[in-house]
Amino acid sequence: MGRKATYSVGGVVVFLLGAALWLHLTDRNYVYRALRYNFADIDDHLIFEQRTIAAPAAAQPWPFAKDYNERTPPASLQQLHQELESVAFLVVKQDSILHEQYWQGYSSKSLSNSFSVAKSIVSLLVGVAIKEGKIKSLDQPVGDFLPAFREGAKAQITLQHLLWMSSGLNWDESYSSPLSITTEAYYGTDLSKVISRLEAVESPGQQFSYKSGDSQLLAFVLEAATGQKVSAYAQEKLWRKIGAAQDAEWSIDHQNGIEKAYCCFFSNARDFARLGKLYLHQGVWHGDTIVDPEYVKASLTPSGLPAASDKQKVDYYGYQWWLMPNYKGQQIFYARGILGQYIIVIPEKELVIVRLGKKRAERVGQHPGEVLAMIDAVNKMVPPP
DSSP: OHHHHHHHHHHHHHHHHHHHHHHHHTTOTHHHHHHHHOSOOTTGGGTSEEEEEOOOSSOOOOOBOTTTTOSOOOHHHHHHHHHTTEEEEEEEETTEEEEEEEOTTOOTTOOEEOTTHHHHHHHHHHHHHHHHTSSOOTTSBGGGTOGGGSSGGGGGOBHHHHHTTOOOBOOOOOSSOTTSHHHHHHHOSOHHHHHHTOOBOSOTTSOBOOOHHHHHHHHHHHHHHHSSOHHHHHIIIIITTTTOSSOEEEEESSTTOOBOTTSOEEEOHHHHHHHHHHHHTTTEETTEESSOHHHHHHHTSOOOOBBTTTOOBOOSBSSSOEEEEEETTEEEEEEEETTTEEEEEEGGGTEEEEEEESOOOOEETTEEHHHHHHHHHHHHHSOOO
16 A cells, blocks of 8 residues: 555656646746636735826815715615625716725725726727827728738738727637636736737638737737837826826736736726716716717727627627617616626716626626626616606
8 A cells, every 4th residue: 555655646746747847848837826826806916016007196086976875776786796795886977976885895995906897998098099199090900010910811900800809819718727828818927928929810800709819919009009008008198187086006917017908907996987987978078088989989889790609790899898789778888807897887877887896697698697787776776867
């Protein structure tokens, strides 16, 4: 028995040493961090390098509705918050805070990871760059900004293809495998190398296929077009202009590195709600046009492309914003993150809803179930006039 046990232990040691050598030789050392932390978390700014997006010296505080926190949410919504571990829930009506709740020690000032809400922020910044003339049009090839996209099949990819998630690049949007490109982008330390390995495997503009790599490429384009880090551009052209109350943070791949632009913008519910307010008002903030209203309109228009998954026409996605073109008679759009981070806008009632938390429910069609539940609940809290 002792000899067999020795052989068994020795075999495990040899296997582990071989695996470690393979990870090192194939440049996959990021796997150690992925295995250590197991899955992405809303507090991951504590484990990554961050770049600060400074708030203005004079913030623009939110006004409060006359009946602030006096309207009781339905019991079903409160139960949902408990089940899905919400940490923040905020409702803004007609540009005033109507209702807000916080849990688990979070507050109106707590930073929380927005995950793929950041994709909508990148889309917004593309609109800012177009307004400024840094980008001429969405028909521009990516190769106008990134030399690696000037030859071969990748030369056909335009900015609109990236915004519509129709690049045709071979990004594998997998969250479960520690060896996937998405895991490497999140836990690795060299986003440029990750993106450089992408190849065009399909003609662009033919079908919708959700890929974080398309968003990351848009950030590379923004940096090339503006000559600024994406965080610096967001600070100057967005965060300070909308009067954010708190500094935000954006995760970067290594010290002084590149923003993980497809995810990892950290802020709080009140400041995230400003982004919803900006698009509710078609890109205009208190008379200052930050994003051209025509770009906002285009952003919130479905691509109409067939989806790669089921070949059905996409009526639920625009320029990196999720769309609900006719939910119980309402036209709704929203930004969303993987663990149930949402900025939901209901223009008909001038409502902005922000939910931050740790879990997301199952989808109902293309939309998470709690999105529908929150919309229904808030519609009950704010009936038609």
